Amino acid sequence: MKPSGLNVLVIDENRIRAAIIEEGLRDAGYDQVTVIDIMHGLARRIADLNPDVIVIDLENPNRDMLESMFQLSRAVKRPIAMFVDRSDEASIEAAVEAGVSAYIVDGLKQERVRPILKMAISRFNAFSRLNRELEETRGELENRKVIDRAKGLLMRSRGLSEDEAYALLRRTAMNQNRKIVEIAQSLVTAASLLDPGGTQ
Amino acid sequence: MTTRHAITAGFVPLLDSALLVVAREMGFAEEQAIDLTLLRERSWASIRDRLAVRHIDVAHILGPMPIAGNLGLNVPAPEMIVPMALGLGGNAVTVSPALWQAMAEHGATVDLDARTNGAALRKVIDARKGTPLRFGVVHAYSGHNYELRYWLAANGIDPDREIEVVVLPPPDMGDALAEDVIDGYCAGEPWNTFGVLRRGGHLATVKAAIWRSSPEKVLGVNARWGGTNPEAMAALLVALHQASLWCARPENYEALATLLAKPAYVGRDVELLLPALNGNLPVGGGAVQTISDFFVPNAKAATFPWKSHALWFYTQMVRWRQIEHTAERQRIAAETYRPDIYRAALKDLGIAMPSASAKVEGALTVATPVGSSGALTLGPDGFFDGGRFDPDDVEAYIASQSTG
Numbered sequence: 001m002k003p004s005g006l007n008v009l010v011i012d013e014n015r016i017r018a019a020i021i022e023e024g025l026r027d028a029g030y031d032q033v034t035v036i037d038i039m040h041g042l043a044r045r046i047a048d049l050n051p052d053v054i055v056i057d058l059e060n061p062n063r064d065m066l067e068s069m070f071q072l073s074r075a076v077k078r079p080i081a082m083f084v085d086r087s088d089e090a091s092i093e094a095a096v097e098a099g100v101s102a103y104i105v106d107g108l109k110q111e112r113v114r115p116i117l118k119m120a121i122s123r124f125n126a127f128s129r130l131n132r133e134l135e136e137t138r139g140e141l142e143n144r145k146v147i148d149r150a151k152g153l154l155m156r157s158r159g160l161s162e163d164e165a166y167a168l169l170r171r172t173a174m175n176q177n178r179k180i181v182e183i184a185q186s187l188v189t190a191a192s193l194l195d196p197g198g199t200q
Numbered sequence: 201m202t203t204r205h206a207i208t209a210g211f212v213p214l215l216d217s218a219l220l221v222v223a224r225e226m227g228f229a230e231e232q233a234i235d236l237t238l239l240r241e242r243s244w245a246s247i248r249d250r251l252a253v254r255h256i257d258v259a260h261i262l263g264p265m266p267i268a269g270n271l272g273l274n275v276p277a278p279e280m281i282v283p284m285a286l287g288l289g290g291n292a293v294t295v296s297p298a299l300w301q302a303m304a305e306h307g308a309t310v311d312l313d314a315r316t317n318g319a320a321l322r323k324v325i326d327a328r329k330g331t332p333l334r335f336g337v338v339h340a341y342s343g344h345n346y347e348l349r350y351w352l353a354a355n356g357i358d359p360d361r362e363i364e365v366v367v368l369p370p371p372d373m374g375d376a377l378a379e380d381v382i383d384g385y386c387a388g389e390p391w392n393t394f395g396v397l398r399r400g401g402h403l404a405t406v407k408a409a410i411w412r413s414s415p416e417k418v419l420g421v422n423a424r425w426g427g428t429n430p431e432a433m434a435a436l437l438v439a440l441h442q443a444s445l446w447c448a449r450p451e452n453y454e455a456l457a458t459l460l461a462k463p464a465y466v467g468r469d470v471e472l473l474l475p476a477l478n479g480n481l482p483v484g485g486g487a488v489q490t491i492s493d494f495f496v497p498n499a500k501a502a503t504f505p506w507k508s509h510a511l512w513f514y515t516q517m518v519r520w521r522q523i524e525h526t527a528e529r530q531r532i533a534a535e536t537y538r539p540d541i542y543r544a545a546l547k548d549l550g551i552a553m554p555s556a557s558a559k560v561e562g563a564l565t566v567a568t569p570v571g572s573s574g575a576l577t578l579g580p581d582g583f584f585d586g587g588r589f590d591p592d593d594v595e596a597y598i599a600s601q602s603t604g
Contacts, residue, residue, distance in 0.1 A: 039372075043366065058246050059241075059242055059243075059246065060242070061243050061369035061371065061372070062243075062369060063243040063245035064243045064369065065366070065368055065369065067245055067340070068339070068366070082275055082276070084276045092249075092253060092276055096252075096253045096255065097253070101245075101249065
């Protein structure tokens with residue numbers, strides 16, 4: 001069954017995540033997809049686009065504005081409503097958990113929208129996972145840099161080999177019940193205080 | 201104390217999240233053996249969603265929202281109760297420099313009088329051609345929306361035909377004003393002070409001038425959580441009461457502003473947060489106006505969840521055609537606010553509490569000692585137009601406003 005014919009709007013300040021959702025929608029056969037990642041003049045643009053379905057990240061501060069279109073605004077031609085699948089409480093929970101919400105034009109059959117929300121939930125989750133892994137990798141890289149600088153300091157000031165410098169850091173960390181990176185950070189900080197400009 | 205309570209509370213970064221922030225940061229929650237986790241949200245919609253899926257147990261929330269949720273107006277809201285208010289007042293109406301200039305030419309004054317400045321706005325609209333003025337509010341079911349509309353309507357301005365009311369996130373209001381997207385807005389703090397000091401706006405009037413000592417944010421509680429955790433809820437009310445006393449002491453204003461200025465809370469400069477606390481509000485053009493009762497965290501039973509406040513919000517939902525009145529809906533609105541829980545939770549503290557659960561709003565023109573369990577002063581709580589709301593005669597009030 002071809003799902004196209006629905007005009008889907010994706011609102012997300014995070015461009016990468018928005019692109020991932022858009023790609024998912026296109027892969028699933030939705031060919032009328034618009035992405036808005038700049039919130040300036042949002043109400044006007046929604047009115048112009050007149051979408052059937054809106055997918056928006058949960059943290060977006062414009063959700064209250066969007067929801068006010070249910071009743072306050074004369075800007076939209078057709079009333080929109082939050083997508084709430086009453087038959088399936090778990091899907092609301094999954095959506096909030098993933099950080100996404102969806103709105104549909106009033107009267108649109110829920111079965112037609114459910115796959116969109118499902119896809120958005122799984123892509124939002126995949127994005128968060130990716131982000132987490134990226135953060136961890138970034139953190140590890142930072143840690144390694146600090147340890148390398150501490151090793152360099154020890155090698156220069158105490159004439160140690162690289163292995164000996166690392167062993168000293170590790171031993172100190174074990175004795176003080178702290179992480180190697182913490183010891184390394186203290187050393188780098190202390191060195192920069194004692195000799196500003198000399199540690200780089 | 202043997203049992204510890206873990207409570208997660210949602211809040212939106214606004215000045216009146218103060219009671220929750222202080223309860224956590226100044227140790228009042230800890231005194232009650234509560235591990236209070238605060239979760240910051242960027243919209244009222246996500247506060248509602250997280251309440252619905254029980255990511256949070258309680259929240260700093262707009263007074264009308266739990267009522268709207270219980271009336272089925274705001275899905276997917278859980279059933280909610282309001283066992284406490286989080287202070288009175290705190291909002292203002294800010295207008296663009298151009299609109300202020302026009303209002304001033306028609307007699308508007310920096311004393312922010314709601315009658316004088318409303319009449320000036322009426323004259324500006326009479327003289328204006330083309331598109332209607334546009335005003336921003338923070339939410340459809342908010343005290344801001346209702347007090348702005350009340351102020352306009354009582355000055356003979358139809359907020360639906362002669363003004364366009366739009367919803368915007370509060371942090372965007374100042375920019376929207378500076379870019380002429382809107383001509384004015386009604387928001388909480390620090391967003392009026394921000395608009396005045398950082399975006400060239402001018403105060404037109406304040407909530408305290410439209411309706412003095414009027415309701416604003418409340419503690420919204422997921423009814424299911426409250427029902428299964430009555431001790432935790434009662435302990436939280438005690439902690440919030442202690443926090444309200446702390447917030448009310450002038451010697452703490454500076455510390456409170458500094459606390460709220462932290463990135464984890466409101467995340468804005470101290471100079472934007474202090475005016476609402478000490479009542480010395482920058483109104484524009486370098487002028488400062490002292491407004492008594494601008495924001496009231498504790499005095500005048502400021503944390504008491506009056507049923508008459510709930511019912512007034514309900515009448516405004518009916519007035520602005522968000523819902524049609526029925527006796528059943530009126531009952532649901534009144535029962536959302538729970539002064540009984542408030543009384544039971546705080547009874548051992550020996551504090552002055554109102555003996556009634558509802559009062560005639562707008563009846564007190566001067567500060568008045570009232571019959572209660574201790575020395576308590578209420579009011580003045582007048583509407584600027586002399587209006588009165590009798591919670592025992594809701595239908596008459598609705599009728600009087602529908603013809604007006």
